[in-house]
Amino acid sequence: MTNYQYVLYEKKDHIAYITINRPEVMNALHAAANQELTAVFRDFVADEGAWVAILTGAGERAFCAGNDLKATAEATARGEAPLTSRQNQNGEPVYFGGLIGLHCPKPIIAAVNGVAAGGGFELALACDLIIAAEQARFALPEPRVGLIAAAGGMHRLPQQLPLKIAMGLLLTGKWLSAQEAAHYGLVNEVVPLGRLRETAERWAAEILECSPLSVRLTKESVLAGLGRPIEEAMAADQERLRLLLASEDFREGPRAFVEKRKPQWKGR
Template sequence: MNNRYELIEVSTQGSIGVVALNRPKVLNAINRPMVAEIVRAIEDFDRDDNVKVIVLSGNGRAFAAGADIDEMSNATAIELELLNQFTDWDRLAWVKKPIIGAVQGFALGGGFELALCCDILFAAHDAEFGFPEISLGVMPGAGGTQRLTKLMGKSKAMEWLLTGERMSAKEALHYGVINRVVSKELLQEETMKFANKIAKQAPLSLRLIKESVLKAVDYSIYEGMQYERKNFYLLFASKDQKEGMRAFQEKRKPNFEGE
């Protein structure tokens, strides 16, 4: 385990950087120090040329069963405004490499918001997602209302947010919140298998495709297509484009180097 971290475990498996939440006794309840460690680890992987894809998971029975309520219960509005804690969360949106999440057990409140920061989500059959903040007299504050609405539309997002009810993995798959449901026993194996498949692709293509897809969420179709076009042209300045097309012509597998 990397001794730079107390609340997460960080490791590298080949070209995959793995970040695992590691407060299993409290079902990986997320507090501010944990968020800071998660962001720092993911940003380090984003800068590491040997890492192609990042996997985010949780140790124990849950991915993350919410935020640490004890940390917030007595806070005042002014204290939270001055603390400006969600700027750490914002940095996750700046990460260029694909982030794949593996969710088992609960992903609730802040845990669900953290999962929604991933680009691809795999979930075990027993996974449950939800925003119970309404029952505490508050609401999501790290992007939950925004990201869930972008994924499933206004009406369904409103339903889950206003009731605080939990969403099964099957429902999350139906509404496009997650990508795949797998057995609990195979969750890590299937997630890593998919991560390794993605890691074999051209790194610059991965980077610019992710950028373009994220722009599509917020841009008009015209603006998004202009952005896509510039990224398409940009890739023709890369060695990997030449290698990829040459390999196709020569009927062999390409050797991408991220240049």
């Protein structure tokens, strides 16, 4: 396990475990936490042996309560630049939660253990699957404090929920329970808190049964095709299809099927 100050990061059996580790402030994110999470997600994207990530929060109260408003107010009073214009010491951009704005073709599972509010909800929305504990709650309350859900929430939520439901949440800041989120198809599964990690790992294991290259190309194609006409989206798939047909995984899949054995995926 690699321990940062505000993130726990571990890789095992092709799974990267990323835990926001500020439970004393409900895992709210300040500048240093965002810098660490950016480094962690960059490492996950670059590591050829890491195929799936599970993102969660430390403790039992919160997945992530979003932007640390107290730290933001203190930074603003000191004249520091807002997050949108921040860079690390190498001049590289720092992303909110390490994920919002970062191109990540690999699947990410959000294991939501409690409150996911504001930027925390936006982090979950940016993941590919959401597994929620029974006590989990979701909200985008930014308008209640004079802000807007500018880390993707205003756009991802209407893509993932019926428009009127999404607008009701965006315009009021109301809370959505885990059970309500599952009802609307926003959450893949709701489980007791004690089973949250094992359930996320089960979903990860099912993804790992598939070719990691196929999974990455599928994710990229789906996201690139959102809102585009089917014919246009399929035409844009051709380059990805060429990559797939030239890969070792494309040859391995049918061979393993004929030989009645599990495929030995390479991810290339």
